Structure formats: structure tokens, C-alpha cells
Amino acid sequence: MVTVNIRTKSPKAKISRLPSTLEVDSKSTVESLVEALSGVTKLGTERLRLTLIDNTRLIPGTPLEKYDLQDNSIVYVKDLGPQVSWATVFYIEYAGPIFIHLLLYNCQALFYGRTYEHSLMQKTLLIMVLIHYLKRELETLFVHRFSNASMPFLYIFRNSSHYWFLSGVLLGYFSYKPDTRTPLPPAIYYSLVGLWIYAETSNFVTHLILSSLRPKGTTQRKIPFGYGFNLVSCPNYFFESLSWLAVVGITRTWSAALFWLVSTVTMYQWALKKHSKYKREFPGKYPKSRKAIFPYIA
Ligand SMILES: NC(=O)c1ccc[n+]([C@@H]2O[C@H](COP(=O)([O-])OP(=O)(O)OC[C@H]3O[C@@H](n4cnc5c(N)ncnc54)[C@H](OP(=O)(O)O)[C@@H]3O)[C@@H](O)[C@H]2O)c1
Incomplete structure (x- = not known):
């Protein structure tokens, strides 16, 4: 058993009933420490984030021995506030564009002041958006x-705005308005639809591979x-970026181009972080020739 000091990083982040010390079994896991703190503070375990003095995060599921806790080691506790499951956030994020596209497509008189026959591009876009988000x-x-x-x-609002506004309202509103442009030549149009099907299918296959790396119920990570x-x-x-690029070509709208650009820049930044995390996690084992997101480029 060791007795560790329990602190919050700043006085502003004070947590009521937080004990100043806690006796823990160094042979147990991070969960037991979190559960003990949750019991005393009456805050749910999912709200409590524990770190050490050097900002190392105590990851649930990890044996405490890994962190070499000694008597008088300091464990910082942060209350993350009310939490919501990741899956719930995703369901809400993706439901937005489905609902908004259906509304814009089916309520022409309300949004565009008259009714008209939808173009092939508009019919295709609705199907693509529904398939993508479903x-x-x-x-x-x-x-x-x-x-x-x-x-x-609160992340629900931050994350959802990207999809609801850029991929829902902007993309939908400017794509479903009366379209008087000359349609694309069929060869180009169907090539772009083919590119979209290829990219979406490939994106699905990569998700299956990622999922196969982790036994159910664990947080294990492997090299894919x-x-x-x-x-x-x-x-x-x-593949996600490629799929939206096909949508840009099919719709030829600035709002599709904007969504593609913002998504691709965001995913590029995330990919750089994930790429360096792999190199840190698997030193010497991670394939050197692999780029972050764009084959042979970056
Ligand atoms: N249009 C846009 O702006 C946009 C932006 C981002 C994402 N997306 C789409 O949403 C999809 C999911 O995004 P994401 O950011 O969640 O993707 P991700 O970080 O690549 O992860 C997908 C899933 O695989 C798991 N995973 C990743 N690497 C793993 C590894 N080495 N070993 C075991 N499991 C691993 C992740 O677990 P963890 O929970 O541990 O990470 C997560 O459950 C993307 O592929 C893309 O299609 C779109």
C-alpha cells in the first residue's frame, strides 16, 4: 500500500470533498483509484481525469505499478464536467445532415419560393448524403x-456544427436550389459517381481493419x-477526403468545395498527430515508408 497526495492543478478547479491523501494498493489498477475518488467526491468515474506531475495520464485499465507510485507521489485530479458517450455524439452529429438534406430537398417552396423538377445531380447528391451518413x-x-x-x-455543439452547418445547411442549400447549368458529360459524371463508390467502400474496409485490431471491450492498439x-x-x-472530392466534382458548388477543404485540412492535422503517435508507440517497428494521409506525399 502507498499513500499518495491528491491535488487539483489550480485552486479554481477545486473539487468539493476531494481528500488530500489516499491510501491505494499499488498492485491494483487505475480504476480502483478512480473509483475510490468517485466514491468520496460523489462525481461519476467518467468525469475524473488523473495525471501525474509530468502530465502523464493515468489510463483506466492500466496497473498502477506502471506509474511507479510512491508514498507522497502527487496525483492530480480534474473534473471534466458532465460527460456524454462518444457514440451519442456521433449519432447526433451524423443525424444532422440526413435531416437537413431531406428537409431542403423536399420543401422546395419553403426554401426556394417555387417547386421544380430536381436535376440528376440533385437526386444523386441526396442519395450520396443519405448513404454516407447512414x-x-x-x-x-x-x-x-x-x-x-x-x-x-458541450463538445456535442462544437463537433456537430461542422457537420450540421457545413455539410448540412451550406452544402444542401446551395446544391438543391434551381439548377440551370449544363449537366456534366455522362462519361465524367459516371466516373465521379464510380470514384465516390470506390472511396466510400474503401473507407468502410479500412474501418473494418481498424476494428479487427482491438478485441471487443479493450483499448488495445496495434499497427494496422x-x-x-x-x-x-x-x-x-x-478515402473520406476522396469521397467528398467526388461530391465537389458532381455538384460543382462552392459549398461542397468548402466542406471538402475544411474536412481535409482537419483530417490532415489529425493524421499527422496519429502518425507521430504510431512512431512513438512502436519505435523501430513502425514502417518507415508510410506517410500520414496522402500516399507518397504527406
Ligand atoms: N469529414 C470529416 O470532417 C471527418 C473528420 C474526421 C473523421 N471522419 C470520418 O469518421 C471516421 C472515424 O473517424 P475517427 O477520427 O474516429 O477515426 P480513427 O481515429 O482512425 O479511428 C477509428 C476507430 O478505430 C480505432 N483505432 C484507430 N487506430 C487504431 C489502432 N491502431 N488500433 C486499434 N484501434 C484503432 C479508433 O479507436 P480510438 O477510439 O482509440 O481512437 C476508433 O474506434 C473517419 O475514418 C472518417 O471516415 C470525417
Whole structure:
């Protein structure tokens, strides 16, 4: 048994009833420490984040021995606030564009002041958006194995605005308005639809590979290999970007281009972080020729 000091990092982040010391069995896991603190503070275990003086995070599921806790070691506790499950956030995020596109498509008189026959491009876009976001909902339900159970409740608004506004309102509003442009030549149009089907299917395959790396109920991480992963660390992001690029070509709207750009820049930044995390986690083992997101480029 060791007796550790319990602190919050700043006086502003005070947690009522937080004990100043706690006796823990150094042979137990991080959960037992979190549960003991949760019992005393009456805050749910998912709200409590523990770190050491050097900012190392105490990850639930890890034996405390790994962190070499001694008598008088300091463990910092942070109350993350009310939490919501990752899956719930994803369901809400992806439901937005489905609902908004259906509304804009079906209520022409309300949004555009008259009724008219939708163009082939508009019919195709609606189908693509519905398939894309239903696929994401179903993947959240049946495929992904997330390591983080929850995130702060307020993140729902931050995360959803990206999808609801850029991919829902802007993309939908400017794509479903009366379209008087000359349609694309069929060869180009169907090539772009083919590119979209290829990218969406490939994105799905990469998600299956990621899910197969982690036994159910664990947070284990492995080096992924195979379809796309031999070239880049995040082929799922690459294929997602390719799929929205096809949508840009099909719709030829600035709002589709804006969503593609913002998504791709975001995924590029995330991919760089994931790529360096892999190199840190698997030193000497991580394939050197692999790029982060764009094959042979970056
Ligand atoms: N359009 C956009 O702006 C946009 C932006 C981001 C994502 N997306 C789409 O949403 C999809 C999911 O995004 P994401 O950021 O959650 O993808 P991700 O971080 O690559 O992860 C997908 C799933 O695989 C798990 N995973 C990742 N690497 C793993 C490894 N080495 N070993 C074991 N499990 C691993 C993740 O677990 P963890 O919970 O541990 O990470 C997560 O459950 C993307 O592929 C993309 O299609 C779109």
C-alpha cells in the first residue's frame, strides 16, 4: 500500500470533498483509484481525469505499478464536467445532415419560393448524403471500437456544427436550389459517381481493419497493415477526403468545395498527430515508408 497526495492543478478547479491523501494498493489498477475518488467526491468515474506531475495520464485499465507510485507521489485530479458517450455524439452529429438534406430537398417552396423538377445531380447528391451518413451511423453502432467511453457534454455543439452547418445547411442549400447549368458529360459524371463508390467502400474496409485490431471491450492498439495502411497511417481519412472530392466534382458548388477543404485540412492535422503517435508507440517497428494521409506525399 502507498499513500499518495491528491491535488487539483489550480485552486479554481477545486473539487468539493476531494481528500488530500489516499491510501491505494499499488498492485491494483487505475480504476480502483478512480473509483475510490468517485466514491468520496460523489462525481461519476467518467468525469475524473488523473495525471501525474509530468502530465502523464493515468489510463483506466492500466496497473498502477506502471506509474511507479510512491508514498507522497502527487496525483492530480480534474473534473471534466458532465460527460456524454462518444457514440451519442456521433449519432447526433451524423443525424444532422440526413435531416437537413431531406428537409431542403423536399420543401422546395419553403426554401426556394417555387417547386421544380430536381436535376440528376440533385437526386444523386441526396442519395450520396443519405448513404454516407447512414453508413457512419451504422459503423458507430456495429463497427468502431472506441477507446474513450465519453467526452464533455458541450463538445456535442462544437463537433456537430461542422457537420450540421457545413455539410448540412451550406452544402444542401446551395446544391438543391434551381439548377440551370449544363449537366456534366455522362462519361465524367459516371466516373465521379464510380470514384465516390470506390472511396466510400474503401473507407468502410479500412474501418473494418481498424476494428479487427482491438478485441471487443479493450483499448488495445496495434499497427494496422493491409488495404491502404501500407501506404499511409490514416487511409480512412484519405478515402473520406476522396469521397467528398467526388461530391465537389458532381455538384460543382462552392459549398461542397468548402466542406471538402475544411474536412481535409482537419483530417490532415489529425493524421499527422496519429502518425507521430504510431512512431512513438512502436519505435523501430513502425514502417518507415508510410506517410500520414496522402500516399507518397504527406
Ligand atoms: N469529414 C470529416 O470532417 C471527418 C473528420 C474526421 C473523421 N471522419 C470520418 O469518421 C471516421 C472515424 O473517424 P475517427 O477520427 O474516429 O477515426 P480513427 O481515429 O482512425 O479511428 C477509428 C476507430 O478505430 C480505432 N483505432 C484507430 N487506430 C487504431 C489502432 N491502431 N488500433 C486499434 N484501434 C484503432 C479508433 O479507436 P480510438 O477510439 O482509440 O481512437 C476508433 O474506434 C473517419 O475514418 C472518417 O471516415 C470525417
